[in-house]
Amino acid sequence: MKTVMITGCSSGFGLDTACHFLEKGWSVVATMRNPDPGLLPVSNRLRIVPLDVSVRESVAKAVDDAGPIDALVNNAGVGWLAPLEGTSHETLQRIFETNTLGTFEMTRAVLPQMRAKGAGVIVNVSSSVTLKPLPLASVYTASKAAVNAFTECLALEMAPFGIRTHLVLPGQAPTTNFGKTAMRLMQDSSCTPADYEDFVRKVMEAFRDPAGKEFTQSRDVVLAIWDAVTDTEAPLRIPAGKDSVALAA
Numbered sequence: 001m002k003t004v005m006i007t008g009c010s011s012g013f014g015l016d017t018a019c020h021f022l023e024k025g026w027s028v029v030a031t032m033r034n035p036d037p038g039l040l041p042v043s044n045r046l047r048i049v050p051l052d053v054s055v056r057e058s059v060a061k062a063v064d065d066a067g068p069i070d071a072l073v074n075n076a077g078v079g080w081l082a083p084l085e086g087t088s089h090e091t092l093q094r095i096f097e098t099n100t101l102g103t104f105e106m107t108r109a110v111l112p113q114m115r116a117k118g119a120g121v122i123v124n125v126s127s128s129v130t131l132k133p134l135p136l137a138s139v140y141t142a143s144k145a146a147v148n149a150f151t152e153c154l155a156l157e158m159a160p161f162g163i164r165t166h167l168v169l170p171g172q173a174p175t176t177n178f179g180k181t182a183m184r185l186m187q188d189s190s191c192t193p194a195d196y197e198d199f200v201r202k203v204m205e206a207f208r209d210p211a212g213k214e215f216t217q218s219r220d221v222v223l224a225i226w227d228a229v230t231d232t233e234a235p236l237r238i239p240a241g242k243d244s245v246a247l248a249a
Contacts, residue, residue, distance in 0.1 A: 001045070003027040004229060005069045007053055007106060008076030013125065013170065013221045015039060017073060020222045022046060029066040031076075051076075053102030054094070063109040071121040071229045072110050074103040074147075080140045083200070086191040087139050099143035104150065111163070118162040123228045124151045125221070128171045128244035135203050155236055166228035167237045171216035171244030216241025 004021050008014035009030035018030040022043055030040060031051035040046055051062040053076045077099045080091065103124055114120030127144045129137050148167055155165040192200050224240035239248040 001025070001027050002070040003029060003066075003068065004071040004073060005029040005031065005063075005066050005110070006073040006075055007031045007051060007102075009048075010034065010036065010039060012173075013218055013225075014073075014075040016218045016222050017075065017225050018046075020226060024226070029069065031062055053106055054097035056105055059102075059105045059109050063106070068113060068117075069110060070119070071123065072106060073123045073125065073225055073229070074106050075125045075225075076102060077125065077144075081136045082139075082191040083136060083193065083196045084138050085193050086196065092139060095139055095143050096146075099140075100146045100150075103147050107154070111158075114163050115158075115161045120163045121229050122151075122154070122158075122163065122165045123168060123225055124165070125168050125170065125225070126151075128169045128216075128239060128241070128247050131169065131239075131244070131247040136200065152236065164232070164234075165236070166234060168221060168224045168228060169237065169239045169244050169248070170221045170224075171239070171241035171247070172213075173216040173218065173221075173241070214242040214246075216243060220244075 004026055006014055006018050006021070006028065009018045010032040014030075018028050018040055021028050022041060022045060025045075027045040029047050029049055031049045033050070033052050035048045035050050037048055040048065047066070049062050049065050050058070052058040078095055080087070080095050107122055107124075110120070110122070124147050126147050127141070129141045130145045130148050134141065151165050151167045158165055220241040224238045228234050228238055237248070239245045
């Protein structure tokens with residue numbers, strides 16, 4: 001029986017991905033900052049492990065508690081939509097510690113065991129915002145673009161050891177908790193200097209207007225992650241969702 005470790009399983013893509021792997025007969029190590037066993041179905045193939053990817057000691061303990069794994073899915077992340085001038089240093093630090101450095105540290109923590117057995121898969125969940133410049137997304141996009149570059153270079157480093165690395169690029173998913181949080185943050189007036197208010201209002205209106213838009217569904221991302229883990233011929237970059245596929249094309 002194979003084992004997958006998934007970060008950020010308290011909601012959204014991470015939660016649905018954990019459920020999918022359980023349904024497919026895998027052993028799942030589901031990580032959350034605040035573990036809640038009630039979120040996932042009861043299974044003797046499930047372990048819920050506390051993890052804050054922004055804390056190195058937490059990363060080390062979670063990987064140690066997980067034991068041998070065959071695949072790592074770096075899904076944990078925070079969204080942010082705001083002008084750069086309205087983004088505090090503390091927010092910048094939190095976003096990069098979670099989205100970027102957290103991915104780096106989780107990957108580094110599992111590589112020794114994968115390298116020792118000459119096999120393993122690492123899937124990093126990035127974003128389609130890296131495929132097209134968007135207003136108010138400079139900080140978030142930068143945090144994910146770094147993950148893209150990291151994953152592509154890591155693929156070359158790990159290939160001699162039999163370890164595959166992949167990027168999954170979800171499109172816009174406003175119905176998930178992640179999307180709702182990002183939208184709520186963008187509406188926070190404390191993040192919007194006065195000179196930006198009219199611009200932010202227009203961007204908000206565009207985000208709210210679904211006419212002619214095709215959004216990403218959670219299942220699109222789950223299946224993309226599943227393919228990345230299980231298909232040895234899967235491409236390094238996998239767009240997930242109709243809007244992401246269109247951008248990638």
